[in-house]
Amino acid sequence: MEMNKRMKTMLGHSHSAGRNRSYDPLDDEDEDASDDLEADHDDESYVWNTTMIKVHKVDLVARMLVEACDLGENVLILGHNQSLCLRADEYPLLKANHVYFSDDRELYIKGCKNGCRDIGVFNLENNCAEEIVKPIFDDSGAVHKYKYSWYTGQMTVSDSPSILAPDELRNFLFNKAIVSSDPSGGNFIVVLIHNPHLQLSIARPGDDKWTWLPPHKDYEDCIFRDGLLYALTSAGEIHEYDLSGPAIARKIVLNKVKGFACENMYIVRGPCGDLLQVWRSYDPLDDEDEDASDDLEADHDDESYVWNTTMIKVHKVDLVARMLVEACDLGENVLILGHNQSLCLRADEYPLLKANHVYFSDDRELYIKGCKNGCRDIGVFNLENNCAEEIVSLQLWSNWPPPVWMTPNARKISLETHSS
Structure with missing residues (x-):
């Protein structure tokens, strides 16, 4: 049985004899926490969770590793002592295709006597060590x-x-769902941006559960293009996911964008199939309004506060140069932004829409979950003069839940019209 544990993703670095492990790198903002932990190993306020376990078969002839996505009826036991591979049918209390692990990071073996231990069971089928x-x-x-x-x-x-x-609980679950294609054909994928911390999960027709895509987070928007999923983070980073194979592959195609200030970000498929990254900014609070901001956080149903869209900037994503290029003009195209899927449409196909304009609805997180009586930030933004205006003078729509855009299926409407 040539099963070799390859990766147990946590944090830090370890070089134990006979073991090859990788850990999640620290974000810049976590460096101080890491320094504190190194200085005080007995601090019980720090918790280090196993996030990923990958299993590879060792091909001694080809001198390479081959990822094994499934253990079949086997079970792995990992920890500070000998690693084992057992048959689940010989140990009926163990679950097949699962990995049982105990805490064996060097830092925790030698210290952190009062810390919470990283002991659990990892399901290799859905890459998850814990239910949310x-x-x-x-x-x-x-x-x-x-x-x-x-x-x-x-x-x-x-x-x-x-x-x-x-x-x-309902305010802590789902943020946005994206569909890969017309669901009427039955061959589609649903991508869910969900909490905690805006992560991704996917599901296909017939699935009885979501497949989680850890450990990345802070996703703002997603789009499908040429069979690949492109996910945009709040820092402007774009991740490309290939969901076609048994093992999901991810790579970073655009690094974090520095030096911008915006509240919401969107990724849209442009008119020629290229990717657009859109930034949407709001009126900043003046210094004298800071107390009002605190009051708003405390009372989400206060209808006296209004947040207006003040700027929308559109950028083309150059995947070859791995950079953004500002697009000052959409030409004859229109953008639709909001709490559902972002769209780019041709104005000549939708005569009631204005070319080179962006139609937006209210999708700030604070307003999605609260402020039921507040005025909604819904309007149209002119990219030529950088001005926003209301779509209609009176907001006649229902205010709660916040309005979202509906995109009719033109083909179905045409068929129904002809049939009637």
């Missing part, structure tokens, strides 16, 4: 609260689970 939401039952057996994990697939520092009531 777990029900809590009362004495009668009914669900009355939920345990909500802030686990993201990366290092967590003092991110203990939250206990939420059902009406609270």
Whole structure:
């Protein structure tokens, strides 16, 4: 049995004899936390979670590793002692195609006596070591609260689970769903941007659960192009996912964008099939409004606060040069931005829309989850003069939930019109 554990993704570096492990690198903002941890190994406020385990077969003839996506009926046992591969049918309490692990990072072996231990079970089928939401039952057996994990697939520092009531939990789950193609054909993929911390999961028709894509987070928007998924982070970084094979491949095609200030970011498929990255900014609060901002955070239903879109900038994504090029003009095209899928349309195909304009709806997170009585930031932005205006003078639509754009299927409308 030539199973060789290749990767157990956590944080830091380890060079143990006979083992080859990789860990998540620290983000810049976590460097201070790492320094504190090195200085005080007994600090129990730090939690290091296993985020990924990959198994490879060792081809001794070709002198290479071949990724094994499935253990079949086998089980791996990993820890500070000998690594084992067992048959699940010989150990009925163990789950096939799972990895049982204990805490064996050198830092924790030698210190952190009071720290929470990283011990658990990793499911190789869905690449997940922990459920995000777990029900809590009362004495009668009914669900009355939920345990909500802030686990993201990366290092967590003092991110203990939250206990939420059902009406609270709904504000912590889903952000946006994107469909790869017309679902009527049955061959499509749904990508879900969800919490905690705006991660990605995918599902296909017939799936009974979501496939999680850890450990990356802070995704703002997604788009499909030529069979590939392009996901945009809040830092302007674009990740390309190939979902066609048994193993999902990811690569960074555009690094983080520096020196910009915007609230929301979108990725759109342009008129020629190229990718567009769009930045949408809002009126910044003046210094005298800081107290008002604090009040707004405390009371999401206050209808006296209005956030207006002040600037929208469109950039073409040059995947060869790995850079953004500002596009000052959309020509005869129109952008549709909001809480659902971002679109680029031809104005001549939709005569009621204005060319070189951006139509936007309210999708700021604070307003999606609260401010039920607040005025919605819905309008149209002219890219020629950088001015925004209301679509209609009176907002006649329902205010809660916040309005979203609806895109009719022109082909179906035409067929129904002819049939009638």
